[in-house]
Amino acid sequence: MTFADGLKAAALLFVAAIAQVSIFSQLHVFGGVPQLVLVTLVAVSLLRGAVAGAVAGFFAGLVVDTATLGMLGLTSLVLTVSGYWIGRYGETTGRDRGHAPFLSVAAVTFLYAFGVLLVEFMLGERAPAGPVMRALFPTIVMNLVLTAPVYALVRFLLRPRERADYATEVQLLG
Amino acid sequence: MAVLGSSLQRSKPQPYPSRARSALVRRLVLAVLVVVALGLLTISFRSPTSGILHDAQSYGSAALRPFQVAAVRVARPFRDAYTYVDSLARAKSQNAKLRKMVQDYRSQALLNASAVQQNNDFKRLLRFEAGPQYPKDFRAVNASVLSFPSGAFTQQIVIDAGATSGVHLNTPVVSADGLVGKVTQVGRSTSVVMLLSDPDSAVPARDLKTHVSGLIRHGQGGTLILDRVSKDQVVSKGDWIITRGTVDRRYPDEYPYGIPIGRVVAVGTSDIASFLTVQVQPLADVSSLDAVAALVPKHPRAKP
Numbered sequence: 001m002t003f004a005d006g007l008k009a010a011a012l013l014f015v016a017a018i019a020q021v022s023i024f025s026q027l028h029v030f031g032g033v034p035q036l037v038l039v040t041l042v043a044v045s046l047l048r049g050a051v052a053g054a055v056a057g058f059f060a061g062l063v064v065d066t067a068t069l070g071m072l073g074l075t076s077l078v079l080t081v082s083g084y085w086i087g088r089y090g091e092t093t094g095r096d097r098g099h100a101p102f103l104s105v106a107a108v109t110f111l112y113a114f115g116v117l118l119v120e121f122m123l124g125e126r127a128p129a130g131p132v133m134r135a136l137f138p139t140i141v142m143n144l145v146l147t148a149p150v151y152a153l154v155r156f157l158l159r160p161r162e163r164a165d166y167a168t169e170v171q172l173l174g
Numbered sequence: 175m176a177v178l179g180s181s182l183q184r185s186k187p188q189p190y191p192s193r194a195r196s197a198l199v200r201r202l203v204l205a206v207l208v209v210v211a212l213g214l215l216t217i218s219f220r221s222p223t224s225g226i227l228h229d230a231q232s233y234g235s236a237a238l239r240p241f242q243v244a245a246v247r248v249a250r251p252f253r254d255a256y257t258y259v260d261s262l263a264r265a266k267s268q269n270a271k272l273r274k275m276v277q278d279y280r281s282q283a284l285l286n287a288s289a290v291q292q293n294n295d296f297k298r299l300l301r302f303e304a305g306p307q308y309p310k311d312f313r314a315v316n317a318s319v320l321s322f323p324s325g326a327f328t329q330q331i332v333i334d335a336g337a338t339s340g341v342h343l344n345t346p347v348v349s350a351d352g353l354v355g356k357v358t359q360v361g362r363s364t365s366v367v368m369l370l371s372d373p374d375s376a377v378p379a380r381d382l383k384t385h386v387s388g389l390i391r392h393g394q395g396g397t398l399i400l401d402r403v404s405k406d407q408v409v410s411k412g413d414w415i416i417t418r419g420t421v422d423r424r425y426p427d428e429y430p431y432g433i434p435i436g437r438v439v440a441v442g443t444s445d446i447a448s449f450l451t452v453q454v455q456p457l458a459d460v461s462s463l464d465a466v467a468a469l470v471p472k473h474p475r476a477k478p
Contacts, residue, residue, distance in 0.1 A: 018238065021321035021332075022245035026253075028461060051203050058207045066234040067242060068321050068332055069359050069366045072227060073214030080207045123219055126373060 001052045008157050009044045013056055016040040017063035031131065032138025037064060038112055039146045041079060042086050042104045043154035050087030057083030071123075078115040082108050101151040102144055109140045223343070223359060232336075232361035239334065239363055242320040257462075308417075308430040314348075314467035315339045320364060322463075329372035329392070331355075333466055336363040340470040344428045346417075347466050352434040352457030353377065353417060354466050365468070369460045370398060370435070378418040378427055379435055384408050387418055390435055393453060396461070398436055400452035405443055409452050413438045430469070 001009075020037040027034055037060050045053025061076030086104045113132050121127035217227045317335035335341050337360050345357040347367045355375060359366035368375055370390065377390040379400060386407040393399040400415060415438065419431025436454040443450050 014241075018241045018245050022242045023249040026322040026462075050200050054204050054207050058211060061211070063238070066231055067238045068328075068330075069231060069235055069361055069364060070328070071215060071222065072218040072231055073211045073216075074218075077208065077211035077215060080204070080211055084204050119215075123215075128373075 001048050005048065005158055006052075009048065009052065009056055010059060012040055012044065012154060012157065013037065013060040014063055017060050018067065021064060021067045027142075029142060030138040031135040032140075032142055033135070034142035034146055035109065035112070035139065036146060036150070038079075038082070038108060039105055039143050039150045040154065041083050042101060042108055042147075043151045044158065045083045045086040046090035046100060046104060046151075047155060047158050047160055048087070049091050050084050053083030053085075053087030053090075054080050055083075057081070074116070074119055077119060078112055081115065082112055085111075101147050105143050105147045106140050109143050110136065113139070232364075235332075235361045236336075236363045239320065242332075243318065243334065246318060246320065308432045308469065311472055312430065312469040313340070313472050315341055315470055316465060316467050317365075318465045319463045322461075329369045329375075329460075330358070331367050331369065331460075331463065331466075333365050333367055333468070334363070335468055336361045336365050338363055339468075341365050341468045342470075346429045346433065346469045348433055348469060349458040349463055349466050351459070352436065353429070354458050354460060354463065356428055357468065367466070370456060370458075371396065371460055376401075377429060377435065379415050380418045381409050381438070382414040382416050383410070384413065388452065390415065390454065396456075397439070398454040398456050400438070400454050401449065403450045403452055404448075405450055407450065409438055409441050409450060411438055411441060415454050 016037045016039075020035065024034050024036050041053070041057055041060055044056045048056075057079030058076045061074075061079040062072070064070070064075045065072045086108055089104060090100065113136055117127050117129060117132055214227070217225070218231075221228065315335045317333040317339070319331050320334050321332040333347070341357055341360055343357060343360055345365075347354045347356060353370060355367045355369040355372070357365045358368040370377065371392045373392050375390075375392060378387065379390040380387045381400075384407070386403055386409050388400040388403040391399050391401045400409065403409060415435045417429040417431060417433040417435060418427065419429065420427045434457050436456040438452055439455045440453040441450060442453075
């Protein structure tokens with residue numbers, strides 16, 4: 001990942017995080033809230049790999065936690081792992097597949113919700129599984145609606161890398 | 175054999191093959207970030223309202239505030255347009271209802287005005303001492319809402335006013351309609367407000383008509399519950415619920431007397447329950463707040 005790419009990704013995630021806390025968090029549809037920052041993170045991670053995904057997740061989480069005066073590190077922790085995991089998927093099996101962004105967004109929305117629930121539970125904070133479950137389906141649907149435009153924008157700004165640049169542990173034999 | 179005997183220069187052994195090295199770097203980066211996040215989480219969890227990290231977060235929040243304000247302003251025309259269309263669709267049915275309410279309130283206002291006059295006379299006669307009253311003994315620090323509750327975990331908003339505006343911990347926050355919540359975290363120029371809909375919120379309240387006291391807690395589907403009302407008390411549908419205020423000077427309440435909270439929409443009871451189930455519809459719509467006012471006492475010594 002070049003320095004210019006890093007700057008672009010940081011700017012994208014910063015804007016997404018600010019929009020998330022100031023605008024998107026207000027859009028409640030059937031209890032669900034669209035998660036622009038998560039969708040942007042998925043796009044960046046798929047296009048730039050695991051390391052960039054982890055760093056991007058950490059940065060985005062830090063911005064969200066700072067802007068909301070929330071528990072610092074909580075969102076960073078879950079988004080770092082999410083970014084890394086999606087990045088690995090992009091580096092290995094997910095690359096060049098049209099359904100990869102949608103599949104990743106659906107999966108990571110599910111895992112993010114339960115990740116936050118788990119961390120809250122482990123900290124002894126309130127962890128209401130019922131409302132999270134009820135809000136999960138509408139949230140996934142709204143995130144999937146956001147996926148196509150957000151992925152197209154991120155793909156436009158961060159051109160996909162050459163195939164040889166991907167770090168991979170999958171090796172073709174023969 | 176000659177080849178075997180010759181001193182062949184071997185290439186320097188690589189500590190890791192390149193692929194393994196990249197995997198190592200990748201995992202190292204993840205581990206470092208996770209450890210840093212856990213460190214931040216631990217410090218933040220142990221001292222959520224003070225310490226260096228809280229101060230840094232407060233400065234960070236102040237630095238992000240212009241961006242949040244800009245985002246809210248950009249979104250406002252779209253939100254206004256939606257609200258306009260939505261209100262148009264409901265305007266006709268609301269109009270008749272509101273006309274009827276205005277008539278009722280007009281006659282009620284006349285009765286109230288004479289009651290207030292009478293009350294003031296009695297107070298003067300009795301030399302009645304009272305604590306600070308809402309709203310005349312409070313200065314309203316008006317602030318726009320910067321972020322909204324984003325899910326089931328938090329029923330909190332961030333407002334555009336902090337310690338520099340005089341806001342402090344537990345400052346009551348109201349909207350034009352009624353009580354919204356109280357300040358639970360104060361930054362330099364932003365504050366976190368715990369809404370009435372938060373499961374941790376508990377506001378001492380009373381029925382304006384019957385003077386029955388209870389605790390306002392969150393309920394199902396955006397409603398509130400007036401809890402701890404014993405079965406022998408009388409609460410009726412349509413009664414107004416307001417903040418109770420300080421009852422004993424030794425234990426001053428965080429909320430001044432008289433802030434409207436909501437209206438009773440249902441009263442129920444069961445054989446096994448110890449208390450009445452009083453469902454209250456809040457006056458303030460916490461899901462669509464644009465701006466709120468933090469109530470700062472005009473006289474710092476005065477406690478609510």
